[in-house]
Amino acid sequence: MTPNRRTFLRALGAGSIGTVATFSGTAAAATTVTVEGAGEDIWDAADGFHYYYEEVSGDFDVVVHNTALENTDSWAKAGLMVRQTLNADAENAMVRRRPNGEASLQWRSAAGADTVSTTSDGGSGESEVSGGSITADWLRLTRSGDTISAYGSTDGSNWTLIADIAPGEIDFAEDAYVGLAVTSHSAGTLSTAEFESLSGLSPSSNDDVGDVDVAGSVSTSDGGGGSGDGGSDDGGSSFDVDAGFADASWFDDSVTVHRVQEVTESAVRAAFEANGPRLVVFEASGVVDLGGGDLSITNDKCWVAGQTAPSPGITFINGMIQVDANDCVVQHLRIFRGEDGGAAEGADPMNNADDTSNVIFDHCSAYWGRDENLSVGYNTTDTTFANCLVAEGLDEPEENSNGSLVGNGAQNVAILGTVYAANNDRNPRLKDDTQSVIANSIVYYFDKAIWASPGAQSSVVGNAYLGRFDWSDAIVKGDGSVYIEDNIVADPGLNGRTFCSATQLGSRPLWPSGLTAMPATDVESHNLAYAGARPADRISHEQRVIDNIRNRSLDTDVSDPANAPGIPGDEGEVGGYPDHGGSTRSLSVPDSGLRDWVAQWALAVEESGASPP
Structure with missing residues (x-):
């Protein structure tokens, strides 16, 4: 078994540009952008969220399909944002979507001002729809001159205007940041949002904005399962579930x-x-x-x-x-x-x-x-x-x-x-x-x-023994038999002391087929x-x-x-028992390819920036 066997999606860490695709103004329909964001909220006088963006000059017309948003809180948000600066209190407007599927527009009219929305007392008068929100998973944000407009759709073709924000209510400079924004509405917890069919925008940077407690990330994948630039990397641990003597050959799509x-x-x-x-x-x-x-x-x-x-x-x-x-x-x-x-x-x-x-x-x-x-x-x-x-x-x-x-x-x-x-x-x-x-x-x-009792046999290969605080016994002791190869002792080192007092074998008494030790x-x-x-x-x-x-x-x-x-x-x-909170989300479990699906979920929690399936 060799290191780095799994294929995972090349990803962007917070603040990096990396190797994500550049879309020349529009993303291929099959491209999925996954954004993980934490933060208390995008609201009040300062925000906490993850932002995948580019700097845009003048007018824009950006469309995206928000296919998933993890329900870390009923007020978790994902959507399209225009933002004057990357400061937490910056002037901004966002067509947002919540986990319940409702889409609406919110905005902060000046740096440090309180945020309002088409569903709040301070902004409902700007709404073009009853109640200030509509059910939509397609989102559209435009700028024409000095007017910001937000739309929602259920099919990406027929658009409903949610609101126009005219000059005087909000005024952006010629240059501003436009991108995908995600907040979990739960500090220290990431919410995962997935977007497809992004058009009108070629984001190349991502950052956490404001206080988030845990770093967000961005990753992209195309319909062929590769990374945003058409390639793939290997990642995850060197040791898969089948690396030892046990295996999961019983597991198939019929479970x-x-x-x-x-x-x-x-x-x-x-x-x-x-x-x-x-x-x-x-x-x-x-x-x-x-x-x-x-x-x-x-x-x-x-x-x-x-x-x-x-x-x-x-x-x-x-x-x-x-x-x-x-x-x-x-x-x-x-x-x-x-x-x-x-x-x-x-x-x-x-x-x-x-x-x-x-x-x-x-x-x-x-x-x-x-x-x-x-x-x-x-x-x-x-x-x-x-x-x-x-x-x-x-x-x-x-x-x-x-x-x-x-x-x-x-x-x-x-x-x-x-x-x-x-x-x-x-x-x-x-x-x-x-x-x-x-x-x-x-x-x-x-x-x-290691303490090996009579009749015990073991292959002890490629291990690191660090920070030992007592040397009254050998590191490997007992009446059993062991094969010793390429082990290190450090901080403190062995310094002439005995590593193994058990019976030493000249070859490995057993070893999993296909396993290669690093x-x-x-x-x-x-x-x-x-x-x-x-x-x-x-x-x-x-x-x-x-x-x-x-x-x-x-x-x-x-x-x-x-x-x-x-x-x-x-x-x-x-510090006592863990008392972290939690959240819920629905899983789409495939009818076939379950083993790969499970492996990709594993990689998503093992490798920073890797995407779930």
Whole structure:
């Protein structure tokens, strides 16, 4: 398996021009422009939004089809804007569309003035339509001389005038910025809007305007699936769901799609416990409190696609997610167990049950376990952890700050591209008669790393061991047998100390077919970019841990390894349970090509600027 396998849409980050297409005054009808924007609103005396624009001189006539707008708030907005400057309080006019499909015109008559609209008291007198708005998904904004006009349509041919704003009400200079504007009406949350059939405009720049808390982006795609300039790039993690021994060959277009439309334990449980081959998608995001209990997948052939949830995704707290079935994939979920999340013994945030087979955990964040954080059941076969963030196992006298346990007899375990951070021990623990591959993973701020028990065999290749604070044992220890290749130790370095005290093998005892490990020197940059539930849409607890690794923030001068100050004893020491909000949106799930559809959704939350399907 080689790095950068997936095809994704070339995208523009905030403030960049990049390689987006230039349309020579009109965009091809098949081109889709995706704009992600945050911000409190485009309203009052100052705005917060993302803007994809060009500077225009004199008259213009711009048309666009707004095909989708994520419902982060009922007053999220997408539309066409003319703006005098890029300052937050600038004079502007916008033909806007809300998630309910209503289109109307709003404007700020001068810099710093309050905004009014055809639906507000201060601007309703300018409206040409009853109530100030119409149902429309086609939007048109024109300038003729000094008059700004806004129109809406349901077909792109028959236009209804919403309002004319004449000189005196608003006055623009000859040159102004014209473009696509999107606000989520929810600071720190991105709203995704999609536009097609853009004409009369060739935007080449994009920026966040005002306070947004999280950066927006722009990406383009054409009908052939390429980037705006006709090319394509590869992106995403080096490790796909099939990179280990487990695979998803059972998954095809015949699966049943289960939609989770509300962020409740009961709604998720119904999908997890359903019968038959199935795909679980999420039309809502937010935090689910498990109340100290377990939430299990109990029937075979289940693919949980957490990447389909709107920003900032699905987060579970105060409990455990378990796969107690065969042939399952769990992607792009977060789980924070915590001090009250059940008895300490066996209190993992996430694992697969004993005797299960062919289970994949990909891009999951598992925190605050009271035993381990992410573990493999006993006597299992073919389990993969790929691109996971396994962090901050709680460290109190009745608890164990541990990363992962690979249970007795587990065969064909692959731990790939994963980050272990601030877990005292078991990074991972390989119990009796297990077979495993640990490749291209990071262990940061730890006492003990790999412990291989009698009969255990493991290939340990291309890993990075960073910020160790106790050296009483070798990094790889125990009575098992391991093959060691291209591992690095840094900050502090090995400095003559023993890396491996276990029996060393002359060749790999097992290795997934087609897997190619990257050099250990590349692992830190790769894994910090791609590990965890939504690398392009991380919440604060995830970003905090990633920053700790990147900046080596935790002090390795530890007097008592059993009580390292960088490992929390309970969730309150690091800010408490996540309480991010959420939003809803409808998903259009195709009848065919489901595997590609799921992969593109995954890439959209893994690669900054990549577009959903």
